[in-house]
Amino acid sequence: MDMMMTENSQKSQSNLAQPSLFIPHGGGPCFFMDDPAGRWTGMGDFLRQLLASLSARPKAILLVSAHWETDGFAFTGHAAPELIFDYYGFPPHTYELRYPAPGAPDLAARAAGLLQAAGFKAMVDPDHGLDHGAFVPLMLAAPDADIPVVEMSLDRSLDPALHQAAGRALAVLREEGVLIIGSGMSFHNMRAYGNPAATAQAELFDQYLTKAATAPSKDRAEALNQWAQAPGGQFAHPREEHLLPLMVAAGASDQAGARIYNERVLEVAISAYRFD
Numbered sequence: 001m002d003m004m005m006t007e008n009s010q011k012s013q014s015n016l017a018q019p020s021l022f023i024p025h026g027g028g029p030c031f032f033m034d035d036p037a038g039r040w041t042g043m044g045d046f047l048r049q050l051l052a053s054l055s056a057r058p059k060a061i062l063l064v065s066a067h068w069e070t071d072g073f074a075f076t077g078h079a080a081p082e083l084i085f086d087y088y089g090f091p092p093h094t095y096e097l098r099y100p101a102p103g104a105p106d107l108a109a110r111a112a113g114l115l116q117a118a119g120f121k122a123m124v125d126p127d128h129g130l131d132h133g134a135f136v137p138l139m140l141a142a143p144d145a146d147i148p149v150v151e152m153s154l155d156r157s158l159d160p161a162l163h164q165a166a167g168r169a170l171a172v173l174r175e176e177g178v179l180i181i182g183s184g185m186s187f188h189n190m191r192a193y194g195n196p197a198a199t200a201q202a203e204l205f206d207q208y209l210t211k212a213a214t215a216p217s218k219d220r221a222e223a224l225n226q227w228a229q230a231p232g233g234q235f236a237h238p239r240e241e242h243l244l245p246l247m248v249a250a251g252a253s254d255q256a257g258a259r260i261y262n263e264r265v266l267e268v269a270i271s272a273y274r275f276d
Helices: 002-016 041-048 105-117 132-141 160-170 196-213 217-225 244-251
Strands: 020-024 060-070 073-076 122-125 149-155 178-184 258-265 268-275
Touching (some): 020 041, 020 132, 020 258, 041 132, 041 258, 060 105, 060 132, 060 244, 073 105, 105 160, 132 149, 132 178, 149 244, 160 217, 160 244, 178 244, 196 268, 217 244, 244 268
Parallel strands (some): 020 178, 060 149, 073 122
Antiparallel strands (some): 020 268, 073 149, 258 268
């Protein structure tokens, strides 16, 4: 009887298991503005089908945002996190967007505890809200706002190996039904967007990043750590905060990743990855 209960429990846990993802979150509130040229249509469509691509509905979402940096790692601990409109110069209606997803204080505490047990500095911030790196893509991916969300910060060191190690420490959450999402952009040179002269370098980096992300985990870790030496790497990311969420997502899996989205947006290649 006990053995049967254990097997059933393990099967139930397996059915809950979630991947980790690295997704693009677009430009500010781009998906909620007029877009006659359709620049953001493909990316928006990708985000809208994100949950449908999963084998099970997540119990909660742990989202690593490119727009929050702290000394060590931090997790939002409020039961009803407010939105942080950390974009500037957009139409007034984009500052009235709402995403009333519940928080998950227990998940925040557990995630911080996992990192602390692994030797990282980590804390729960009871007041911090969801910035646009979180609420904008989630408004498309989970529009009913009925899945609890915890946002995770980057360590301001922006050390790729550190963030992969943090992902490894958090990987157990996936087996408990928590979807880990790294939200950033695979290319984030603001001055290069829209410039055809940027296309070639962007493609070179996208090719490197895709080869790295889809490699076996033992090879992937070093390739991602060396992103700045890659062809087009520092051009694609003059500052790497939008790439670092990928490191957490990749670290949370020991399986080779898969590219699940690729498109040329504003003349540059943008990709997304899944790790099972």
